[in-house]
Amino acid sequence: MVLRIFFTxxxxxxxxxxxNYIPPLNDHVDASGKHVLKKPTTPTEYRPTISDPTGANFFDRDNQMLHVTIKGNTPIDMYTAPVVVISFGIPPVTPNEFFxxxxxxxxxxLFLGVDPSKVRIVDIVRVGSVSGRRKRSTQSSTVSVEVGDPPSTVQTTPAPVTIAPALPPGSTTTTPQPGTTTPSPGAAAIQLLQEFTAKIVNALQTGSLGSQLNTTILSLNVVDPLPPPVTTWTNTANQTTTEPTTNTYSPPDKIQVKQEANAVHTQTPFPIQPKIEAVDAAGNTLSQVGHPTDPWLVTVSVKNKPADxxxxxxxxxxxxxxxxxFSGLSLNKPGTYELIFQVTYPTTANRFTTTGRAFSIIEKPIPVVPPPDNNKTTLIAIIVGSVVxxxxxxxxxxxVWKGLCSSTSKSAKISCEVGDAGKAPPKYTEKMNLNEYVTGPSTTAKTYEDDSVNHPHSTQDIEKSTQTDHRSHTPDSMPPPY
Known part of the structure; x- marks a missing residue:
């Protein structure tokens, strides 16, 4: 059978x-001993068939498909090598120019400081050649190279993935167990590959890569190395797969202010912090400035800054x-300022600089404690004062009422009595001593009597009172004149 596996x-x-290493069917060793992967001239060229021996393989880069022939019961180990794949867009060249x-x-x-055996051509797309199902007609060539250790002729450690064929029906042969994973090439190896990539990217974006390679670099695509593999099949089944990404790099033409700083008060972070972007000659913002593991740095300073x-x-x-x-930028003195932005890493890119728009800043005001709410206080005082x-x-x-009820005078004595509930209010009557006209004035007692007789203001009332008084006094007593 022929197994085909797709990779992203x-x-x-x-x-x-x-x-034992099984080289791909398109592998070719030139006169200098370098391994070269030939480009297929037809869609099916170099693809293994059922008639090929077990382990025959070919990786179709246009479709990112691995083809492997599997026969018998012999396990096949597949190992993903830690390499960096770099694709250069350059003027049209021929394969002989690369070797x-x-x-x-x-x-x-020479630029990376590695042995030439660690760099090999894996794909060349020239003007008028076929890539997949489409014909490219651009006036350039794309050359893809791998940077990493060459394949080892003998694999001394178990491979990370084992492809075992199914047993024929009725077979009693024990199926080989999956091999354990190959130990990680180590953090040092991955870091070294990332350093190679960062060095190439920095050289491209600072403009020195073309002179180092003695050719014009039109574009650069990089596929970073895979992270170290897991060590057990259980971890392989449970892990979240992280695929390497393809990053495109272009040389920046300049850096410019994307968002201006806006300040108000001293000793306070700017409400709007500045942002700086790198653009190409067409004014497009670059998606990558430096490698993600080694990005460029921008430093801000104050133009003509006073010492204080x-x-x-x-x-x-x-x-x-x-x-x-930027974040948290602030100034401690009022005034008008301009900010300068400069690439400080890598040092070979320090020619990229720009200046922001001038802005003014004033002294931070002293906080004022707000007065209490006098309206509410006044309303409460009015209510309390009214009740009191x-x-x-x-x-x-x-x-006062109690004092009047208990007071006495020479002419009259007033007493206050409270009637029972439900009775008519008491009325005022006057009793006079008729002997006062004979013997002299005497004290007239004024009392409240609980009866229905009105005050003696009419003549009939006076006469009635006189008759009553005659019965209660001596016969020779005279009635009072009215």
Whole structure:
């Protein structure tokens, strides 16, 4: 059978049988001993068939498909090699230009400081050649190279993935158990590959890569190495797969202010913090400035800064997705300022600089404590005062009333009585001593009697009172004149 496996990104897949390396069908060793992967001239060229021996393989880079022939019961180990895949867009070239002493591969190896055997051509797309189902007619060539250790002829450690064929029906042969994973190449190896990538990217974006490789670089695509593999099949089944991404890099033409700083008061972070972007010659923002593991840094400073002025906050920030965003910037003195932004890492890119728009800042005002709410206080005072005033009036009235009821005079004595509930209010009558006209004035007692007789203001009332008084006094007593 022929097994085909799809991969989302280009990579190098090494096939081993019994720990022996099986090179792909398009592998070619040139006169200098370098391994070259030939480009197929037809869609099916180099694809293994059922008639090929077990382990025959080919990786179709246009479709990112691995083809492997499987026969018998022999396990096949597939190993994903830790490499960096770099695709250069350059003017049209021929394959021979890459393998002489002055070729691109040799110069790239010298630039990275590695043995030329660690750099090999994996794909070349020239003007008018076919890539997949489409014909490219651009006036350039795309050359893809791998940077990493070459395949080992003998695999001394178990491979990470084992492809075991199914047993024939009725077979009693024990199926080989999956091999354990190959130990990780180590953090040092992955870090070294990332350093190679960062060095190439920085050289491209600072403009020195073309001179280092002695050719014009039109574009650069990089597929980073895969992270170290897991160590057990259980972890393989449970892990979340992280595929390497393909990043496109272009040289920046300049950096410019994307968002101007806006300040108000001293000793306070700017309400609007500045942002810096890198753009190409067409004014498009670059998606990548430096490699993600080694981004460029932008540093801010104050133009013509006085000695007593202090710029606070984070003053050096990296580019993320092509934009450097500052935070927490503030100034301690009022005045009018301009900010200068400069790439400070890598040092070979310090020619990229720009200046922001001038802005003014004033002294931070002293906080003022707001006065209490006088309206609410006044309303409460009015209500309390009114209630107290009413109570005082009531108490004074009661005291005055009691004083009048208990007072005496020479002419009359007043007494106050309270009638029973439900009775008519008492009325006032006057009893006079008729002897006062004979013997002199006497005290007239004024009392309240609880009867229905009106006050003696009419003549009949006087006469009635006189008759009553005659019965209660001596016969020679005279009635009072009215």
């Amino acid at each position: 990104t280009p990579r190098r897949l090494d096939i081993y049988i019994n720990n 002489n002493s002055a070729g691109l591969v040799t110069r790239l190896a 002025v202090i710029l606070g906050g984070v003053r050096s920030v990296p580019f993320v997705a092509g934009v450097a965003t 005033g009413v109570l005082v009036i009531i108490i004074v009235g009661i005291m």
